[in-house]
Amino acid sequence: MEPYSEKVMDHFRNPRNVGEIENPDGVGHVGNPMCGDVMEMYIKVKDNVIVDAKFKTFGCGAAIATSSMATELVIGKTIDEARQITNKVVAEALDGLPPVKMHCSNLAEEALEAAIKDYHQKQKKN
Amino acid sequence: MKMIYLDHAATTATDPEVLEAMLPYFHEHYGNPSSIYSMSRVSKNAIENAREIVANALGANPKEIVFTSSGSECDNFAIKGVALAKQQKGNHIITSSIEHHAVLYTCKFLEKNGFTVTYLPIDQDGIVKLDELEKAITPQTILITVMHANNEIGTIQPIRQIGEIARKNGITFHTDAVQTFGHIPVNVDNLNVDILSISGHKFYGPKGVGALYIRKGIKITPLIHGGDQERRRRASTENVPGIIGLGKAVEIAGKVMKSEAIRQTKLRDEFIRAILDNIDDARLNGHPSLRLPNNVNISFEGIEGESILLNLDIERIAASTGSACSSSSLEPSHVLLSIGLTHEFAHGSVRFSLGKQTTKDELDYVVEALPGIVKKLRAMSPLYKK
Numbered sequence: 001m002e003p004y005s006e007k008v009m010d011h012f013r014n015p016r017n018v019g020e021i022e023n024p025d026g027v028g029h030v031g032n033p034m035c036g037d038v039m040e041m042y043i044k045v046k047d048n049v050i051v052d053a054k055f056k057t058f059g060c061g062a063a064i065a066t067s068s069m070a071t072e073l074v075i076g077k078t079i080d081e082a083r084q085i086t087n088k089v090v091a092e093a094l095d096g097l098p099p100v101k102m103h104c105s106n107l108a109e110e111a112l113e114a115a116i117k118d119y120h121q122k123q124k125k126n
Numbered sequence: 127m128k129m130i131y132l133d134h135a136a137t138t139a140t141d142p143e144v145l146e147a148m149l150p151y152f153h154e155h156y157g158n159p160s161s162i163y164s165m166s167r168v169s170k171n172a173i174e175n176a177r178e179i180v181a182n183a184l185g186a187n188p189k190e191i192v193f194t195s196s197g198s199e200c201d202n203f204a205i206k207g208v209a210l211a212k213q214q215k216g217n218h219i220i221t222s223s224i225e226h227h228a229v230l231y232t233c234k235f236l237e238k239n240g241f242t243v244t245y246l247p248i249d250q251d252g253i254v255k256l257d258e259l260e261k262a263i264t265p266q267t268i269l270i271t272v273m274h275a276n277n278e279i280g281t282i283q284p285i286r287q288i289g290e291i292a293r294k295n296g297i298t299f300h301t302d303a304v305q306t307f308g309h310i311p312v313n314v315d316n317l318n319v320d321i322l323s324i325s326g327h328k329f330y331g332p333k334g335v336g337a338l339y340i341r342k343g344i345k346i347t348p349l350i351h352g353g354d355q356e357r358r359r360r361a362s363t364e365n366v367p368g369i370i371g372l373g374k375a376v377e378i379a380g381k382v383m384k385s386e387a388i389r390q391t392k393l394r395d396e397f398i399r400a401i402l403d404n405i406d407d408a409r410l411n412g413h414p415s416l417r418l419p420n421n422v423n424i425s426f427e428g429i430e431g432e433s434i435l436l437n438l439d440i441e442r443i444a445a446s447t448g449s450a451c452s453s454s455s456l457e458p459s460h461v462l463l464s465i466g467l468t469h470e471f472a473h474g475s476v477r478f479s480l481g482k483q484t485t486k487d488e489l490d491y492v493v494e495a496l497p498g499i500v501k502k503l504r505a506m507s508p509l510y511k512k
């Protein structure tokens with residue numbers, strides 16, 4: 001396999017925003033059907049802006065780094081802006097991923113998507 | 127700091143003595159062993175000398191040894207060669223579910239070409255179930271191939287008994303001894319084997335050279351056709367330096383194997399104990415005692431193998447998940463799934479394999495580094511809720 005970029009290793013070594021949020025406004029829990037790895041993303045939303053995001057990931061180096069980068073990218077974004085954050089955007093922010101590891105970045109995109117969906121559902125209920 | 131290399135099951139450093147023995151055969155004695163002039167006789171004789179060393183180590187006759195390019199070629203040659211030679215007699219092959227891919231994928235290939243294959247289940251320690259083997263035998267069975275010791279979990283199979291069953295039923299028996307030869311005693315008569323694969327780079331010899339033992343009288347079709355080398359069983363100008371290196375590595379192994387096996391077994395068991403004592407929710411994979419002296423395979427609940435390896439690498443420790451060849455594959459190891467591990471547990475396994483240079487200090491360093499790594503990864507795992 002190609003080696004990971006410096007950025008990936010930086011996020012792997014010092015992952016940002018690890019953990020859970022108490023009383024989150026949205027939670028996304030997704031699994032990667034390709035490899036069985038799992039990611040959880042928690043978001044806190046205020047006036048339609050994501051003010052905090054945290055993650056927990058069971059997965060490879062790429063999965064951990066993309067989770068970390070995704071949380072960094074979404075914090076401070078409006079919900080609509082956050083929706084634009086695809087796996088490609090996350091991978092590019094990490095200076096790319098080895099080709100065999102691109103599927104790992106889906107996990108971050110899907111977890112974010114799921115967290116936003118959960119947020120909307122909770123909004124409707126209130 | 128120096129790298130702590132604990133991946134000897136993947137490959138070993140070529141012994142300097144081996145390298146020294148090989149060098150003259152690149153530029154000094156470079157004659158083609160098949161040529162007629164006296165210069166070629168030097169390389170020819172050196173090959174025959176190496177053949178004798180390998181044969182002696184195995185308890186075989188030199189005529190029963192064929193040099194090849196690798197362990198993978200040996201496995202392919204053995205399986206495809208017997209399948210082709212005996213296809214008039216039958217089309218059924220029996221193997222185990224935890225073979226190296228060089229065996230497993232060769233069997234899969236044959237399945238696409240008219241052969242049927244039974245993959246024997248194994249018990250939770252990784253040992254082939256002999257009663258299942260007896261049940262699987264049919265009048266069509268032409269070959270049994272079961273590895274001597276597994277490369278991932280190190281379990282040593284009851285090869286002698288399997289060989290007995292094969293012989294009783296008139297079935298050719300091949301074993302992949304790539305992980306055992308040079309590390310524990312391998313004698314073809316004690317083990318009742320007909321064909322046996324070995325690979326140079328797993329015991330301090332060079333990469334890209336192997337040897338296949340083929341018992342006299344066993345029918346096998348060549349894989350590589352061409353010249354008359356290797357008594358017409360494998361064409362191609364011999365890899366003279368490689369073969370000389372293989373011979374030298376066998377010679378050295380003969381001297382140090384016994385003491386190294388004792389030393390490494392002791393280090394191995396202390397290392398396993400220390401890891402399990404220091405880390406909760408970890409388990410040893412493979413048999414506790416019927417295992418390679420150098421193999422340690424541990425699963426850590428709730429965390430994933432690659433992320434453990436990357437963290438170990440940051441600490442300058444080289445280990446692997448399962449087999450090195452599948453480290454970029456996404457599937458958890460077929461071996462770990464076969465011994466009944468859950469998908470997640472199978473995903474969280476690390477193999478440390480010791481070698482001649484491995485010291486107690488190095489292993490102590492790993493024992494100190496591991497708990498922190500595991501703790502950090504568990505803290506970010508959604509699957510570990512303790």
Ligand SMILES: Cc1ncc(COP(=O)(O)O)c(C=O)c1O
Nearest residue numbers: 196197198226228277304305325
């Ligand atoms: C059990 C086993 N068989 C076969 C092989 C293949 O050997 P080689 O790398 O020489 O092709 C290996 C090592 O990769 C092995 O561990």
Ligand code: FES
Nearest residue numbers: 035037060063104
């Ligand atoms: S291999 Fe599973 S997320 Fe990367």
